[in-house]
Amino acid sequence: AVANIGVVGLAVMGSNLARNLASREGNKVAILNRSRSKTDELLAAHPEAEFVGTFSYEEFAASLAKPRTAIIMVKAGGPTDAVIDELVKVFEPGDIIVDGGNAYFPDTIRREKAVRETGINFVGAGISGGEEGALTGPSIMPGGSDESWITLGPILKSIAAVAEGEPCVTHVGHDGAGHFVKMVHNGIEYADMQLIAEAYDLIRRGTGKTPAEIAEVFAEWNKGELESYLIEITAEVLRQVDAETGKPLVDVILDQAGAKGTGAWTVQTALSLGVPVSGIAEATFARSLSSHPEQRAAARSFPGPDEEFTVADADAFIEDVRQALFASKIIAYSQGFDEIRAGAAEYNWTIDNGAVSRIWRGGCIIRAQFLNRIADAYAEQPELPLLASAPYFADALARGQAAWRRVVIAATQAGIPSPAFSSSLAYYDGIRAERLPAALVQGQRDFFGAHTYKRIDKEGTFHTQWSGDRTEIEAEDTH
Ligand code: NDP
Numbered sequence: 001a002v003a004n005i006g007v008v009g010l011a012v013m014g015s016n017l018a019r020n021l022a023s024r025e026g027n028k029v030a031i032l033n034r035s036r037s038k039t040d041e042l043l044a045a046h047p048e049a050e051f052v053g054t055f056s057y058e059e060f061a062a063s064l065a066k067p068r069t070a071i072i073m074v075k076a077g078g079p080t081d082a083v084i085d086e087l088v089k090v091f092e093p094g095d096i097i098v099d100g101g102n103a104y105f106p107d108t109i110r111r112e113k114a115v116r117e118t119g120i121n122f123v124g125a126g127i128s129g130g131e132e133g134a135l136t137g138p139s140i141m142p143g144g145s146d147e148s149w150i151t152l153g154p155i156l157k158s159i160a161a162v163a164e165g166e167p168c169v170t171h172v173g174h175d176g177a178g179h180f181v182k183m184v185h186n187g188i189e190y191a192d193m194q195l196i197a198e199a200y201d202l203i204r205r206g207t208g209k210t211p212a213e214i215a216e217v218f219a220e221w222n223k224g225e226l227e228s229y230l231i232e233i234t235a236e237v238l239r240q241v242d243a244e245t246g247k248p249l250v251d252v253i254l255d256q257a258g259a260k261g262t263g264a265w266t267v268q269t270a271l272s273l274g275v276p277v278s279g280i281a282e283a284t285f286a287r288s289l290s291s292h293p294e295q296r297a298a299a300r301s302f303p304g305p306d307e308e309f310t311v312a313d314a315d316a317f318i319e320d321v322r323q324a325l326f327a328s329k330i331i332a333y334s335q336g337f338d339e340i341r342a343g344a345a346e347y348n349w350t351i352d353n354g355a356v357s358r359i360w361r362g363g364c365i366i367r368a369q370f371l372n373r374i375a376d377a378y379a380e381q382p383e384l385p386l387l388a389s390a391p392y393f394a395d396a397l398a399r400g401q402a403a404w405r406r407v408v409i410a411a412t413q414a415g416i417p418s419p420a421f422s423s424s425l426a427y428y429d430g431i432r433a434e435r436l437p438a439a440l441v442q443g444q445r446d447f448f449g450a451h452t453y454k455r456i457d458k459e460g461t462f463h464t465q466w467s468g469d470r471t472e473i474e475a476e477d478t479h
Contacts, residue, residue, distance in 0.1 A: 003052045003063045005155055006030035006070040008083050009101075010038040013127070014073030016134035017100065017159070018042065022049040024158045030070075032060040061090035067151055068095040071125075076101045084111060084122075093119025096148045100127045104265055105176035105183060108143065109347070112175040121148035124175070126182020128364035129161065137161035139364035140169040141185070141356075143178030143349075161363025164372075168359040173349030180269075180343050181356055184336045187266025187280040189230075189365045190259075191332035194283035194420040196234050199325045202407065205416055207314040211248035215239040221322055225396075226329070228368030257287035266339065273342040278427050279332035282419040309414035317410070323403035328424035330396060333374065334388035335427070353387075354378030386431070397428065404428075452477060 004026070007018040010033040019042075022029045030052045033039045043053045054060040061068060068091055072083050080101055087097050097120060099108065108124030115122035123144030127134065140160050142152065149171040160169040172178045196218075203214055215238035222231045240249040263284040270277040289296075311317040337353050344351040357374035360366055377390030384390055388397060408425050411418040430436065445451035447466045452475045454461060463475035 001063060001065045003028045003030035004065050004069070006032065006054075006060055006064050006068070008032045008060070008070055008072045008087070009034075009074035009079075010042050011073070012131040013100070013134050014071075015042050016131050017071065017073055017127070017138075018051065019046060019049055020135050020137070020159045021155070022046075022051055027155075027158070028052060030054050030060055030063040032057070034074075057086045057090045061087075066092070066095065068092070069098070069151060069155065070096070071098040071100045073100050076103050077107075080107075081111070084115065088115060088118055088120060091120050094121070096121040096123060096144075096151060098123045098125050098142070098144075098152065099179075100125050102126070102182070102260070102262060103179050105179040105269075108176035108179045112144065116145075121145055123148050123152060124179040125156070126178050126185065128182060128185055130365070133161065133363050137168070137363050139185075139359050139362060139367070141172050141178040141182045141359065142169065143172055143175050143180075145174065146171070160359075161367075163358070163362030163367070166358060166361075168362040168364070170352070170355045170359050172356065173344065173351045175349075176347065177344070177349040177351055180347070180349075181340060181351065183262055183265050183269065184339050184343075185360060185364060185366060186262035187270075187277065187284075187339070188332055188336040190263040190266075190283040190287070191279040191336075191420060192228070192230050192329060192366055194286050195279070195325055195328050195332065195424075196230060198411075198418045198421050199321050200234070200238070202321055202411055202416060202418065203318055205309055205414065206311040206317050206410065208310070209314070211238040211250050212241075217318055221325075225370065226322065226326055228370060229365060230368075256291040256293065258291070259284070259287050263287070266336075269343065270335075270339050273339065273346060275335070275339045275342045276427065276430075277335040277339055278423040279328065279335055279420050282423040283332075286417075286419050304415035305413060307413075309410075309416065311410070320403040320407050320410075323400035324407035324421055324425075327397050327400035327404045327428070328421050329370070330388055330393045331424040331427050332420070333370075334386060334393070337374070337387045352378075352382075353384075354382065388428075388431075401428070450475075 005021055007014050007029060010031060018029050018031050021027050028050045031039055032054045036055055039053050043051055052063045054063055070087060072080060074080055074083055080099055080103060097115060103124055112122045123142050126141035127138045129138035137160055140156050156169045157167040160167040172181050200214055203209060215235040218231050218235040238250055242249045242252045245252055267281045267284050340351055340353060354375050357371045361371045373392050377384060377387060404425055408422045442453040446453050446463055450463055452461045452463045461475050461477040462472050464470055464472050
C-alpha cells in the first residue's frame with residue numbers, strides 16, 4: 001500500500017483532479033479507469049506525477065493505505081452505482097468512498113445509507129469549477145459523516161481553491177447535503193447567467209452598441225459590486241470575433257441553450273419544498289424555450305410593439321440595467337439560500353449558510369466578491385429568514401428598485417423578453433406586499449373544495465357554506 005488517495009474515473013474531471021491531488025506535497029494517487037486506455041494515457045502524459053496506475057479494483061484497493069480513501073469521478077447515475085458496487089467488494093469498514101460526480105442528492109442519500117451498512121463511509125461531494133477548477137482548485141461541497149471528514153478534510157483542503165486565505169471546502173452537512181448545496185449552486189448559476197444575458201440583450205437592442213462595445217460595459221461593471229467570474233467571462237465571450245466570418249462570435253452561435261439537468265433539479269426540489277425560486281425557474285425555462293426551434297418558428301409572425309426600441313440616454317439606460325441586474329441577482333441568491341434553508345429543515349441537515357457562501361468565493365462558477373456580503377449577512381444573523389432582508393442587500397434593493405422598474409417597463413414595451421428580471425421584480429413586490437391576493441385564492445379554494453381559511457381577526461379555521469345559506473362555520477383545518 002503506497003497511495004494515500006485514489007481516483008476512479010479518468011475522463012476530464014477525474015484526470016485533472018488526480019493531477020491536482022498528485023501535485024500536493026506528500027500525496028501519492030492510485031488511479032483506475034474502466035477502460036485501460038485512459039489510465040495508460042494519463043500515466044504516459046504525466047510521468048512526473050505521483051501516480052500509481054492500477055488496472056483492477058483489487059489492485060486499486062491493495063495500493064491504498066488504510067483507511068482507504070477513493071474519489072469517484074464517473075458519469076452520474078448508473079455508472080456511479082456500478083463503481084460503488086465494485087469498491088464495496090474490495091474496501092473494508094472505516095474506508096471512505098467519495099462520489100465527486102454531479103449526483104442528484106436523493107441518490108446520494110440512498111447510497112450513503114446503503115454503503116454505511118457495510119461499515120464503509122460514503123461521502124457525496126459536489127465539485128464545481130469545471131475541468132480547469134478540478135486541476136487548479138475547485139470549490140468542494142462534501143456531505144457525509146463527521147468521521148469521514150476527519151480523514152477527508154485535510155486532503156480536500158489541500159486541493160481546493162483558496163479565497164482570502166481560506167480553502168473553498170467545508171463539511172456542508174450529513175449524507176446528501178453536499179450534493180444538495182452543489183445543486184443549488186448550479187441553480188443560482190443558471191439565474192446569474194440568464195440575468196447577464198438579459199442585460200446584454202437589452203443594452204444591445206436599446207443602444208445599438210456592438211458586442212465588443214458591450215464587452216467594455218461588462219468589463220467596467222466587473223470593477224464594482226457586480227464583480228464576478230461570470231461577468232468577467234461574459235466580456236471575453238462578447239469580445240470574441242469568429243475567425244471564419246469576421247462577425248462577433250455571439251452572432252454566429254446558435255441561440256439554443258443546453259442544460260445538463262441541475263437547474264431542473266433545483267427547480268423540481270424547490271417545488272417539492274414549497275420554496276419560490278422564481279429567478280432560477282425562469283432561467284431554466286428560458287433555456288427550454290430557446291431550444292424549441294419549431295415552436296419559435298411557429299410563433300415568429302406574432303406581432304410585437306409598433307414602435308422601435310431606442311433609448312434616449314444610452315449611459316443612463318446602461319446604469320439602470322446595471323442596477324436591475326444587481327437587484328435581480330440579490331433576489332436569485334436570496335431564493336437559492338432559501339432553498340438551502342428549507343432543504344436543511346426537510347432532511348435534518350445542519351448547514352451553515354455563511355460557510356457555504358465562503359466556499360463559493362473561489363473555484364466555482366458563481367465565484368464573486370458579492371459572496372463576502374452574504375457571508376457577512378449570515379455572520380451578523382445566522383438565522384436570517386430572508387437573505388435579501390439583510391441591511392446591505394435591503395439597501396441595494398431600495399436604491400435599485402426604481403431603475404429595476406424602468407428596465408422591466410422598457411423591456412415590456414419594447415417586446416424584449418426579460419423573464420429573470422421581471423420575475424425577480426415580481427418576487428420583490430410579492431414578498432414586500434402588505435396584503436396579497438392569496439386571500440382571494442383561499443376564498444376560491446374554500447368555495448369549490450371546502451378547503452377552509454383562517455381569518456385575520458380571530459383564531460380558528462373557517463368555512464363558508466357556499467352551496468347552502470352562505471353562513472360561516474368553524475371547521476376542521478384541512479389546509
Ligand atoms: P463523464 O461524465 O463524461 O464520464 C466519463 C467517465 O465515466 C469515464 O471515466 C468512463 O469510463 C466512466 N464510466 C462511464 N460508465 C461507466 C461504468 N458503467 N463503469 C465505470 N466507469 C464508467 O466524465 P467527466 O469527467 O466529464 O465528469 C465526471 C463527473 O464529474 C460527472 O459526474 C460530471 O457530472 C461531474 N462534473 C463534471 C464537470 C465538468 O465540467 N465536466 C464539472 C463538475 C462535475 P470509460 O473511460 O471506461 O468510458
